[in-house]
Amino acid sequence: MPLVVRLRSAVCLLGRFPALAGVDLDVAPGETVLLSGGNGAGKTTLLRLVAGLLPLHQGEGEVMGVNLAEDRRSHRSRVAFVAQDTGCYEDLTVRENLRFATRAAGGDDARVDEAIDALELGRLADVRHGKLSTGQRRRLALAVGIARRPDLYLLDEPHAGLDAPGRAYLDQVLARAAEEGRSVLIASHELEMVRPFASREVVLTNGQADGALDAAGSTPAPAPAEAAEAVEATTLEPTP
Amino acid sequence: MSLFQEAALVAGKDLRIEARAKVIGQQIVPFGLIVLLLFAFALDPDRGVLQRVAPGLFWITVLLALLLGVSRSFAVEAENGARDALRMSGLDGSSIFLGKASALAVELLVFEALLTVGVVVLFDVRLASLPPLVVGTVFATVGLAATGTLYGVLAAGIRARETLVPVLLLPVVAPVLLGATRSWESSIDGVPGDAWPWVALLGIFAVLFVGIGMLAFGPLLEES
Numbered sequence: 323m324p325l326v327v328r329l330r331s332a333v334c335l336l337g338r339f340p341a342l343a344g345v346d347l348d349v350a351p352g353e354t355v356l357l358s359g360g361n362g363a364g365k366t367t368l369l370r371l372v373a374g375l376l377p378l379h380q381g382e383g384e385v386m387g388v389n390l391a392e393d394r395r396s397h398r399s400r401v402a403f404v405a406q407d408t409g410c411y412e413d414l415t416v417r418e419n420l421r422f423a424t425r426a427a428g429g430d431d432a433r434v435d436e437a438i439d440a441l442e443l444g445r446l447a448d449v450r451h452g453k454l455s456t457g458q459r460r461r462l463a464l465a466v467g468i469a470r471r472p473d474l475y476l477l478d479e480p481h482a483g484l485d486a487p488g489r490a491y492l493d494q495v496l497a498r499a500a501e502e503g504r505s506v507l508i509a510s511h512e513l514e515m516v517r518p519f520a521s522r523e524v525v526l527t528n529g530q531a532d533g534a535l536d537a538a539g540s541t542p543a544p545a546p547a548e549a550a551e552a553v554e555a556t557t558l559e560p561t562p
Numbered sequence: 563m564s565l566f567q568e569a570a571l572v573a574g575k576d577l578r579i580e581a582r583a584k585v586i587g588q589q590i591v592p593f594g595l596i597v598l599l600l601f602a603f604a605l606d607p608d609r610g611v612l613q614r615v616a617p618g619l620f621w622i623t624v625l626l627a628l629l630l631g632v633s634r635s636f637a638v639e640a641e642n643g644a645r646d647a648l649r650m651s652g653l654d655g656s657s658i659f660l661g662k663a664s665a666l667a668v669e670l671l672v673f674e675a676l677l678t679v680g681v682v683v684l685f686d687v688r689l690a691s692l693p694p695l696v697v698g699t700v701f702a703t704v705g706l707a708a709t710g711t712l713y714g715v716l717a718a719g720i721r722a723r724e725t726l727v728p729v730l731l732l733p734v735v736a737p738v739l740l741g742a743t744r745s746w747e748s749s750i751d752g753v754p755g756d757a758w759p760w761v762a763l764l765g766i767f768a769v770l771f772v773g774i775g776m777l778a779f780g781p782l783l784e785e786s
Contacts, residue, residue, distance in 0.1 A: 375646055394784070399652030409647025411638060413582040414575070422575050426651035428563065450582070451642070466647075 324387060326351055326474055326505040327372055331381035334371050341367035343529040344381065349474075354496060354506040356516045359526035365509035366406075368526065369476045372507060373403045386473060399427050402467035403476040408459045409466065412452035416443050416462055419451055420469055427470040437469035441491055456483040464488075468495060475499060477508040481515055489515070565660070568653050572661025577668060579638055586669055590627050591676050597623045598680050612685040617746035620674075620681050621739050624706070627673050628735075629728050631666050632710040636718045645718065645786065655780020659711060663775060667707035674699060690752035694761050698745035701764035705738050708771040715779055719786035737767055 327349035334342040342364050349355050357365045370376045372385055374394035383390035388397040403409075410419040420434045438447055441461045446454065454462065460483040467475060480492055496519040499506050510516045517523065524531050563571070580586055601619050605611045612619075639645040648658065681687050689695060713731045717723040741760040748757035 373650060375649060395780075398650050401650065403646070403650050405643055405646065407643030407646070409643045409650070411575070411579055411644055412641055413579045413638070418575075418578065422571065423647065423651065425563075425571055426568070426653050428652070 324351075325349060325384070326353075326386055327507065328384040329372075329381065330383075332371065332378060332383050333380035334367055334376050335379050336367065336376075341529050342371060345526070345529070345531045347524060347531060349505050349507055351505055352500055352503040353521050354500055354508065354519050356513070356520035356523040357507065357509040357526060358511070358513055358523055362528075363526040364529040365526055366478055367529070369403065369405075369478050369507060369509055372474075373401055373476055374398055375403075397474075399470075400473045401476060402470045402472035402474070403478075404463050404467040404480055405478045406482065408451070408463040410451045410459070410462060413450060415448050415450050416454070416465075417447040419462065420466055423466045424469040429469060429471065433469045433471065437465040440468060441465045442487065457485050457488060460484050461488050461491075464492065464495065473504055475504060475506040475508070477506065477510075479510055479512075480508065481510060481512045493519070565654065565657050568657030569660035569664060572653065572658050573664040573668070574661075576635065576638070576662055576665035580634070580665070580669060583634075585634055586631075586673065590630050590669075590673060593630070594623050594627055594673060594677050595680050597626065598677070598684050602684050613687055613750075616681050616685045616687045617743045617750065618739075619685075620677060620746065621702075621742045623677060624670065624674060624703075624742075625732065625735065625739060628666075628670065628706050628710050629731070631669055631673075632714040632727055632731070633724060635662055635666055635711065636714045636723070639718065645783075649783060655783055656776040658783065659708075659715075659775045659779035660772075662714075663704075663707045663711040663772070666711055667703050670703045670707060671700070674703065687750060689750060691749045691754040691757070694745055694754045694757035695749035698742060698749070698757060698761040698764055701761060701768045702738050702742040702745075705764060705768035705771055706735055708768065708775045709735050709738075712771065712775045712778060712782075715782045715786055718783075738764060741767070 325348050327347060329345055329347040332342055332345045333340060345364070345368060357368060359365055367376060371378060371383065371390070374385070374390060374397065377394065378390045386397045386400060414422065417434065417438065420437055421431065424430070424433050438444055441464060443461060443465060446458060451459065451462065464480065481489055484492060496506060500519070508516055508520070598619065602612060605615065639648060682689065710731060713727055713734070717726045717730065720726055741763040745757040745760035745764065748754060748760070
């Protein structure tokens with residue numbers, strides 16, 4: 323079965339800094355992979371690279387069959403990236419933000435209503451994003467991701483700011499994603515909350531995948547010296 | 563969704579945000595009227611100077627409002643990572659451009675309608691020939707909105723965008739200022755025949771920058 327995400331020696335530079343310095347990673351359909359590591363390890367950069375928001379400077383990268391070196395856009399409508407920012411508009415209500423994101427992804431209002439019900443946002447549906455609390459904003463961001471019905475979830479610290487019911491619903495999302503064959507790549511510091519749902523864990527350190535627990539698909543990252551050489555050889559010209 | 567459906571989705575979103583924020587009604591329109599008043603005080607109304615320079619003053623005020631509108635249009639995308647969300651939305655870059663430019667054009671047209679009333683009342687200007695004036699205004703507005711949207715995204719990821727956009731944008735829209743002012747002068751003088759060549763120039767400018775914007779906006783958004 324083709325992989326949903328396939329990275330080989332992936333290098334991604336932020337300016338001249340190698341935020342990812344030669345990462346190998348496979349994510350299979352229906353698989354949930356936990357990305358762990360300290361602050362600045364490269365977790366968010368890896369998610370943004372897979373989303374196509376950052377260019378692949380060196381190495382190979384494929385997401386749902388799309389070569390990231392040639393095309394960073396085609397796969398985006400099938401991906402839900404729940405980042406630390408909500409991606410929503412301050413002056414639009416919860417329902418309007420959801421409707422815009424869902425229609426843009428080709429969905430209809432039924433999906434909007436489902437997402438509102440699922441995350442118990444009904445009483446907030448007509449409240450502007452700017453008036454929501456941090457936890458309510460996180461719920462909305464999650465609802466936007468769900469309403470898009472993606473093949474791949476990219477979740478960046480999804481537990482942060484969520485209250486107990488929100489976390490419980492996030493657990494349901496993770497469980498349901500596996501049942502429905504959707505893949506999840508989740509970066510988190512709250513390892514104990516994610517590990518029960520993760521088929522394996524990849525630890526990032528200084529932009530490199532140190533290793534994977536029960537990593538059936540991932541291959542070892544290049545040695546630090548090799549990665550440093552790869553970065554040195556990079557032309558600094560981003561791919562399209 | 564088709565290109566135009568996607569553009570309508572983006573335009574609807576931008577117009578809804580502006581309607582809620584009330585920036586046009588509460589800030590940009592008063593700003594335009596204050597500019598007209600200041601010119602009225604600065605130039606001697608008794609010698610007919612205001613009537614002669616009214617078209618130029620009108621379009622300079624519109625250019626200043628354009629800068630505010632462009633700034634607003636991209637400021638809303640900078641909050642909460644909305645620009646990344648827009649990139650992830652799956653919408654085509656051309657649709658996003660058409661949507662944002664259309665919303666900006668609608669906002670400018672509303673502003674221009676109110677400003678026209680201000681010019682007529684404050685400067686005692688008589689609009690003798692309306693067809694070239696209306697068509698020229700629409701073409702000029704489309705050209706300004708398209709150019710503003712294009713240069714807005716060009717500077718979107720730059721910290722100094724507030725000061726950079728005017729430096730980049732104003733020289734490019736100089737032909738619009740010239741053409742729109744001339745077409746207004748001819749319309750006010752009641753010589754529409756002299757206005758139509760300028761209206762044609764404004765039309766060409768609008769088509770050119772809508773085309774360039776549709777091609778360039780997507781890649782520029784990716785790099786912003």
